[in-house]
Amino acid sequence: MRKSFLVLALIYGMMLAGAAYWQLYSDLDESPANPRYYLMFRQERGPIFDGCGRTLAFSAAEDGVYVRCYAAPSLSHVVGYFHERYGITGLERLYQEELSQGRSLFTTLDLELQKRAEELLQGVNGAVVALRPATGEVLALVSSPWVDGSALDENWPDYLADVRSPFLNRATQGLYPPGSTVKPIVYWAAAALGRVDDETSWSDPGVLNLPGGMISNAGGRAHGQISIAEALAYSSNVVFAELAVDLEEQLLKCFRLFGLGQQIDFELGNLEGFVPAGIASPYHAAQLGIGQGELLVTPLQMAQAAAALANGGILMRPYLVKELRGGLRLRQITRPQVVQELLPKSAANTVRKAMALAAREGTAQTHLSGSLDYAGKTGTAQTGRSAADHAWFIGFAPVDAPQVAVAVVIEHGGAGAAAAAPVGAEIMLKALQMSE
DSSP states (O other), X not given: OHHHHHHHHHHXXXXXXXXXXXXXXXXXXXXXXXXXXXXXXXXXXXXXXXXXSOEEEEEEEETTXXXXXXXXXXXXXXXXXEETTTEEOHHXXXXXXXXXXXXXXXXXXXXXXXXXXXXXXXXXXXXXXXXXXXXXXXXXXXXXXXXXXXXXXXXXXXXXXXXTOTTSOHHHHOOBOOGGGGHHHHHHHHHHTTSOOTTOEEEEOSEEEETTEEEEOGGGOOOEEEEHHHXXXXXXXXXXXXXXXXXXXXXXXXXXXXXXXXXXXXXXXXXXXXXXXXXXXXXXXXXXXXXXXXXXXXXXXXXXHHHHHHTTTEEEOOBOEEEEEOTXXXXXXXXXXXXXXXSOHHHHHHXXXXXXXXXXXXXXXXXXXXXXOOEEEEEEEOOSSSSOOXXXXXXXXXXXXXXXXXXXXXXXOOOHHHHTHHHHHHHHXXXXXXXX
């Protein structure tokens, strides 16, 4: 009896362990070993739309199966793709159950803005993220290069051989030093803590000698006696290095308040980047204050930070999915969510004015400065290698009632003013034109 009991107990334990594995650890629905996996591709699937009701993805019958068609190649990094051989990614994967039941997915994206960003990034490695500051809605998210979800069969070998990594979503997974695009955050921190005000004047001799190293302006240019707003507009490394040294550990706290160094609560997987745990020396603080050193960010994080400055210091959670409809279930609607209120609001408004000055007559000037009402900040991030620097731009428009905030990074694009700022300005212009 004892042996029989032990055998039965062993069998029961094995059955329980097997059930736990299949239910908790093994994704049977997406396993090619499961015959039911292939049934998905013989059934029509729910469509995916942008925020204006334009179709982003739909199913078309072809040789007895349904193939997925996409409105733009760059959607592969957001909407994803749905393919019998190559799998399921992006929102297609995240909302697999709902879409397989024929439900319709409405996103926050704007297809026309997505296409414009795709056009502007054609032929370069980089990323663009455009957000609606007041809500956190993602209007466009493009990572270049991309894979075309509508042409995977024809191009898959080329995608695998492409050394530019077209499967990498640079907008959410790319890690870059931010360069001078962190200066608005440093300015906000100094203003919020009462270290500077509109009347504060600085002497900028072009270089700042600190124990452990020297900080210099681009080309060693001396700006002389300037206001803090002018220091941002003309991107004075000397002034912002001095501010960072004065802020010390508070600088790191403010970086984290703006979402740097931490993963964002977002539908798509994203990296947290890196903000150091402490300040090792004045020179270390100075490097961080101009976006160099070991500081690493994603374009999504910088777009969120730009949107917070545009939104009076209110940091919103970025989101992609607006609504699910159809079937026997109730509509599921996503509501905007506040992540953090970065008080005081006056500090954000002060930074906003300085970024507007940068767009009118500083480093963020573009061919649209005379016709587009926008605020911006460029960045030229050193890579530490012989390759050219990464080019950055963050901004928002219009200045006093922002409807769009953007972050642009062009890998090895050189100066942010030349490579990234024109892209950001064009995207903001397109966004405002579509909202008229």
